[in-house]
Amino acid sequence: MAKIHVLDEITASQIAAGEVIESPASCVKELTENSLDAGASRIYVKIQGGGELLIAVQDDGSGMSFEDAPLAFCPHATSKISALPDLFQLQTFGFRGEALASIAAVSKVHLLTAEKQGPDAVRSGTSMTVHGGKVVSCSHTEARPGTMFEIRDLFYNVPARRKFLKSPSKNNAQIVKVMTEIALANPHVEFELIIDEKREFHLLPGTQEKRARALLGNDFPEKFRPVKTTIGAFTLSGYVGQPEHCRTNRAGQYLFINRRPVFSLSCSYAVKAGYGTALETARHPLFLLFLDMPPDSLDVNVHPQKREIRFRHEDEVKHALSNAVSGALFGHIERAPTRTACSIPLPPPLLQFREEKIVREEPRDQVSQMTFAAAAEATLFQATLLSSFHEYLLLELIWNGSIPEQFRKEGLYIMDVRAALARIAFEDLLAPKEAKVCSQKLLMPFFMELSSAEAHLFEKMIPNLTPLGFEARNFGKNGFLIEAIPMCLEVGEIEQFIHDLTQEEEEDPAKLTRHIARLAATASRKKYPLAPEMSCAIISRLAQCKEPFLCPFGGPVLSLLSYEEIQKRFRQ
Secondary structure (H helix, E strand, C coil): CCCCCCCCHHHHHHHHHHHHCCCHHHHHHHHHHHHHHCCCCEEEEEEEHHHCCEEEEEECCCCCCCCHHHHCCCCCCCCCCCCHHHHHHCCCCCCCCCHHHHHHHCCEEEEEEECCCCCCCCEEEEEEEEECCEEEEEEEEEECCEEEEEEECCCCCCHHHHHCCCCHHHHHHHHHHHHHHHHHHCCCCEEEEEECCEEEEEECCCCHHHHHHHHHCCCHHHHEEEEEEEECCEEEEEEEECHHHCECCCCCEEEEECCEEECCHHHHHHHHHCCHHHCCCCCECCEEEEEECCHHHEECCCCCCCCCCEECCHHHHHHHHHHHHHHHHHCCCCCCCCCCHHHCCCCCHHHHHHHHHHHHHHHHHHHHCCCCHHHHHCCCEEEEEEEEECCEEEEEEEECCCCCHHHCCCEEEEEEHHHHHHHHHHHHHCCCCCCCCCEEEEEEEEEEECCHHHHHHHHHHHHHHHHHCCEEEECCCCEEEEEEEECCCCHHHHHHHHHHHCCCCCCCHHHHHHHHHHHHHHCCHHHCCCCHHHHHHHHHHHCCCCCCCECCCCCECEEEEEHHHHHHHHCC
16 A cells, blocks of 8 residues: 555645644734735724634725636635746735635635726625635625635634634734734835724824834834935835844844845844944844845745745845944944043052052951841851952851751852842742732833834733832823832833833743843942942842742852862862
8 A cells, every 4th residue: 555645635725824824913914915915005904812713804905806716715826926937026925826725724714805997986896705725605796996804713624723822912912013014114005903892003104204103102213213325236224223222132123125024133133233332242223124125136935924035145235234224323423532542641550559458458347347147037048248349249158957958068159149139039029919019109100102012012911010019001002101110120221121021921920020130130230349238138138038049040149169179279
């Protein structure tokens, strides 16, 4: 009996659908891009149940005839290309003819369409219903010019796929992100997005800056600088963020190549290179960039969902991006004149030594007597503070009986103050609900406007933030008033904290506490070395923690310098 056999049509179509339609957001993206290819000037999207129950996309584009409508659901049927060379001259978003066939294979689809010909407002159109890839009905009907798709019960006939879908709130957040990208790339088109009977946004046609303001916040012009340049066959336009408004991830990066939203790690690195040393290593810039190039300079057919692309001349693209960003940020800045070495008077060596000796001796006399009484109440250990160096403390510990034997080792201990603060804040925030979290009321509420996608996520997070010391409420379309914040958070850090927070999953409170713990660990970075009293208070509080040996991120808080290690250094 033959081992190899040809899959039946239904199984093959469902497998193909899994590559193209990964989630409800993928379905929304494919249908909306079809509307744009049809020349739509207005696109209306309605979502219910995170897209599992209903995805409705309606446009006023060119529509389809009665003969074309059934063909649109056939695999590899398209009006965009007719031969292989057309792939290298693409001017449309779709071209492979897989989207509608894939969507229809795993859902219940109703299509209503009419061609945009003739003077009548309502004309003869086509009504068609497809369930699981099978045509249920196809008939003539009256319809307005354009096309409307209703996708119901997504993955109803593939329960294994449906079981692994994300929650409705996460699917909604992905849909908002996809629609935000598409709307940013097409400011000349009117978009309306309704999710569970709530209007997320309604965007009228306008300029690129007006569209960016509506989706990324009204403070968009203050955070970004415009970019516009032509280098060879490449035309680059858009905006790059000021260095002080960078993020800890790449969530605020929007790159469009020939109006197609794409992800390119090499382009992201090229943009960051344009910032030079103005950006910290672990931070990432914000940008909204539109790169136009000849269609034959790139290949968009390397990913099933067309999210990744391949450049024919990648080095030229990266060079153009880096130079354009550098010019936009620093091209017109007058740099201060550099001082020569002779302009800085140097003290004599003996005087420098004596000054350092005096500065170091005084605090050492104070610290040496700091075997503080507060540690007597500690549950795990008592400590004597011997010295401090930057953000590190040198301690002598006396363990009590509750510590496991493997930790009760003699020697000198070095404590990382930042890691200790993170552990302390983390355990405070995870304290029982009856314990009162330290919160500070703001004299003047802090107003913050977010992008549509960020606002959607942050509104869902507010109930999880309240027990951590936050008080926030919706104020306007995408605006929020922050009325109270945790004690470990400073007012100047609110905006960056919320931007970073809205890139996490909203249903994981542990990630929220880790964000605040990280802030607590870095809040006093510029204040090191700490005063002895402050150092002793931190040690005392750490001794009362349940897990004083590791910070919330897995790093050590205490490091032992044993007697044996000290001997090795002197008796090698």
